[in-house]
Amino acid sequence: xxxxxxxxxxxxxxxxxxxxxxxxxxxxxxxxxxxxxxxxxxxxxxxxxxxxxxxxxxxxxxxxxxxxxxxxxxxxxxxxxxxxxxxxxxxxxxxxxxxxxxxxxxx
Amino acid sequence: xxxxxxxxxxxxxxxxxxxxxxxxxxxxxxxxxxxxxxxxxxxxxxxxxxxxxxxxxxxxxxxxxxxxxxxxxxxxxxxxxxxxxxxxxxxxxxxxxxxxxxxxxxxxxxxxxxxxxxxxxxxxxxxxxxxxxxxxxxxxxxxxxxxxxxxxxxxxxxxxxxxx
Numbered sequence: 001x002x003x004x005x006x007x008x009x010x011x012x013x014x015x016x017x018x019x020x021x022x023x024x025x026x027x028x029x030x031x032x033x034x035x036x037x038x039x040x041x042x043x044x045x046x047x048x049x050x051x052x053x054x055x056x057x058x059x060x061x062x063x064x065x066x067x068x069x070x071x072x073x074x075x076x077x078x079x080x081x082x083x084x085x086x087x088x089x090x091x092x093x094x095x096x097x098x099x100x101x102x103x104x105x106x107x
Numbered sequence: 108x109x110x111x112x113x114x115x116x117x118x119x120x121x122x123x124x125x126x127x128x129x130x131x132x133x134x135x136x137x138x139x140x141x142x143x144x145x146x147x148x149x150x151x152x153x154x155x156x157x158x159x160x161x162x163x164x165x166x167x168x169x170x171x172x173x174x175x176x177x178x179x180x181x182x183x184x185x186x187x188x189x190x191x192x193x194x195x196x197x198x199x200x201x202x203x204x205x206x207x208x209x210x211x212x213x214x215x216x217x218x219x220x221x222x223x224x225x226x227x228x229x230x231x232x233x234x235x236x237x238x239x240x241x242x243x244x245x246x247x248x249x250x251x252x253x254x255x256x257x258x259x260x261x262x263x264x265x266x267x268x269x270x271x
Contacts, residue, residue: 023206063231
């Protein structure tokens, strides 16, 4: 009989952990003005959701959730590559990575 | 013992995440996020999701964070300090919004009955099982990700190419 993590750590604690991580990521997106850090906060939020998916998948004993997490990782990798490319272009044009520098569309 | 490891990894994850969003230097943010990702990979191992843990280290801590580090170094942000002042209140509003969000989500999680525990004693996160699933049930999405990756690659090259 193999032991499972859920014998000692209930699923609720994984839910709470990923909830805290998601909210930290959200605070980072709202609070920081450096585009790179905002971007990293989005990664943090994605990872919180991944952790929740893997926890539920392990809890139910259903590997489909982990395949889904794999696809989320692929899309996140593509998103990061493209996002950092856009960031480089923004930096080249406005010479700043501050989100407040992008106010040409404001008025 | 499992419990102690879980709390240790959870603590490292949360401290790393906080260091990521609160450190002033973008370089320290990147390094703190790497620490967070390694601790998270340990959590995946605890959940017996070996494949996801290994892919997480390779893709996130390996590829994505190197990309971030490369961009931070290339932009050399310490010399081009931006002098755009913003409203100080907005920082506290952001923290309050995050705490409110945590409260709402926490209440949602508390009010929901979590699903019953399935048969999770068997191995279900090994490369063997997930590989079989990927190449049988999820073959079409798996092939489509290659289209996504090639489109991204071409897009990034076109986007960042300097005009003549």
